[in-house]
Amino acid sequence: MSEEHKQPLQSSLRVQELVYGLRISEVMTSKVFAVSRNCTMRDVQTIMKNNSITGVPVVDNKRVVGIVTMNDLMNALEQGAMEHNVTKWMVGEVQTLAEDMPLSFAISAFGKFSFRQFPVVNKKNELTGILTFRNINHALIRELSRQLREMEQKNEQPEEPESLKFSKVYQLNRYDFENGGKASSEIKKFLKERGVPPKLVRRVAVASYELEINLVAHSIGGMLGFDINENRVKISSHDRGPGIADTEKALTQGYSTANEWIRSQGFGAGMGLPNVKRVSDEFAIESALGMGTMVQAIINLKPETENENK
Amino acid sequence: MELQRIAHALDAEFICGPDDWEKINIETVFASDLMSDVLMSDRDELLLITSLSTEQSIRSAGIVGSEAIVIANNKTVTEGMIELAQDQDVALFCTSHPKYEACVRLGRIMEP
Ligand SMILES: Nc1ncnc2c1ncn2[C@@H]1O[C@H](COP(=O)(O)OP(=O)(O)O)[C@@H](O)[C@H]1O
Ligand SMILES: [Mg+2]
Numbered sequence: 001m002s003e004e005h006k007q008p009l010q011s012s013l014r015v016q017e018l019v020y021g022l023r024i025s026e027v028m029t030s031k032v033f034a035v036s037r038n039c040t041m042r043d044v045q046t047i048m049k050n051n052s053i054t055g056v057p058v059v060d061n062k063r064v065v066g067i068v069t070m071n072d073l074m075n076a077l078e079q080g081a082m083e084h085n086v087t088k089w090m091v092g093e094v095q096t097l098a099e100d101m102p103l104s105f106a107i108s109a110f111g112k113f114s115f116r117q118f119p120v121v122n123k124k125n126e127l128t129g130i131l132t133f134r135n136i137n138h139a140l141i142r143e144l145s146r147q148l149r150e151m152e153q154k155n156e157q158p159e160e161p162e163s164l165k166f167s168k169v170y171q172l173n174r175y176d177f178e179n180g181g182k183a184s185s186e187i188k189k190f191l192k193e194r195g196v197p198p199k200l201v202r203r204v205a206v207a208s209y210e211l212e213i214n215l216v217a218h219s220i221g222g223m224l225g226f227d228i229n230e231n232r233v234k235i236s237s238h239d240r241g242p243g244i245a246d247t248e249k250a251l252t253q254g255y256s257t258a259n260e261w262i263r264s265q266g267f268g269a270g271m272g273l274p275n276v277k278r279v280s281d282e283f284a285i286e287s288a289l290g291m292g293t294m295v296q297a298i299i300n301l302k303p304e305t306e307n308e309n310k
Numbered sequence: 311m312e313l314q315r316i317a318h319a320l321d322a323e324f325i326c327g328p329d330d331w332e333k334i335n336i337e338t339v340f341a342s343d344l345m346s347d348v349l350m351s352d353r354d355e356l357l358l359i360t361s362l363s364t365e366q367s368i369r370s371a372g373i374v375g376s377e378a379i380v381i382a383n384n385k386t387v388t389e390g391m392i393e394l395a396q397d398q399d400v401a402l403f404c405t406s407h408p409k410y411e412a413c414v415r416l417g418r419i420m421e422p
Contacts, residue, residue, distance in 0.1 A: 177365075177366065178365065178390075180366070181365075181366065181369040181373070184369075184373060185369065185372060185373075185397070185398065188372070188373065198354075198375060201375075202373070202374060202375050205373045205374075206349050206373060206374065209349065209369070209370070209373045210349060213366075265345075265362075265364060265366055266343060266344055266345035266346070266360075266362045266364065266366055266367065266370070267345055267346055267366075268346075269344055269346040269347065270346075271346040271347070271349075271350055272346060272349075275346070275349055275350055278350075
């Protein structure tokens with residue numbers, strides 16, 4: 001076991017939940033300063049100066065066709081080309097983010113590219129906002145302090161020892177098969193000790209185990225979070241990459257990209273994700289190549305809400 | 311069927327397990343080296359027969375709530391596997407018979 005296996009703080013579950021739960025559209029600046037193709041570098045300079053921003057998208061019919069950054073502006077200034085059209089100096093191939101993506105994707109994008117901002121577009125590919133790292137920091141701080149206030153209020157009531165309330169985050173590293181399964185065993189014990197019916201315990205254990213194995217077998221590392229209360233168990237798996245190109249395909253029985261070594265460990269038959277879906281009452285997966293994958297599985301614990309045929 | 315009878319039929323060597331393991335009732339047997347298949351199963355009171363001698367075999371058995379696991383084909387059982395089996399409350403055995411042979415033997419004694 002490596003040094004990295006220190007127990008993460010409970011609060012990292014909250015951050016993890018936030019980066020999943022928040023959409024880019026909830027965090028971005030919607031008031032965007034954009035210019036059209038026929039604007040000059042001078043126009044851009046004025047906008048940047050008056051609004052203290054470092055990047056201005058260039059749009060044509062609401063579509064992003066380029067971006068002018070502080071760097072481009074400096075270059076133009078150096079060449080005395082401030083009256084040139086922005087099209088001469090802008091960067092044409094712009095990396096945009098979709099507004100309904102989870103915040104975690106944006107965070108991966110900031111890690112992957114060295115850009116200081118990303119234009120945000122809607123389904124029709126129209127510019128709807130701009131996202132900077134500052135937006136992300138602000139949103140996280142705002143949300144965390146709101147949760148902290150809620151927790152302080154809750155803490156005034158003492159916790160029952162038999163309570164099913166529990167949350168924990170486990171870190172998983174690539175190819176660390178030795179520790180893949182630890183989290184599932186722990187959660188299984190926790191539920192069993194509290195008298196949860198064996199059939200339900202088994203469904204939770206199977207879902208979380210398959211997700212753990214996927215994290216060590218297919219991702220470059222990630223975390224598995226559990227959020228448990230009297231009504232349900234929520235399992236969230238979240239990793240840093242490489243992502244899945246086609247999630248529908250990944251959900252078909254038998255589809256697997258597992259290598260020989262993973263197969264020699266008794267896995268890689270392409271039944272993991274379908275199995276997680278099978279045992280879950282609610283299931284969601286989101287992924288993009290080069291970004292990361294997140295899976296959320298919910299298993300209801302109350303008979304009245306439990307899906308009978310699962 | 312009692313686990314004791316099964317162990318006897320398989321010439322299995324007991325490695326670790328709960329004190330009253332002999333009396334554990336086994337209704338269904340699952341034989342596979344593919345853990346994904348084990349995890350897809352939906353049956354109770356399982357005995358798992360596998361020639362995959364890894365910690366993940368023990369984990370998989372524990373996850374689906376198996377009572378016992380038999381490692382076939384004379385495979386070496388590691389210290390880590392024993393620890394896990396104890397932790398998961400799974401009785402652990404090994405046998406020198408190959409997996410198929412083990413299944414045939416069980417089939418014979420389980421026939422009515
Ligand atoms: N966390 C992940 N990161 C990247 N790819 C994944 C992840 N989880 C699953 N996949 C992809 O989905 C495929 C199917 O997953 P699964 O159904 O669990 O089958 P298996 O793990 O046996 O390959 C994997 O082979 C892999 O290509
Ligand atoms: Mg898998």
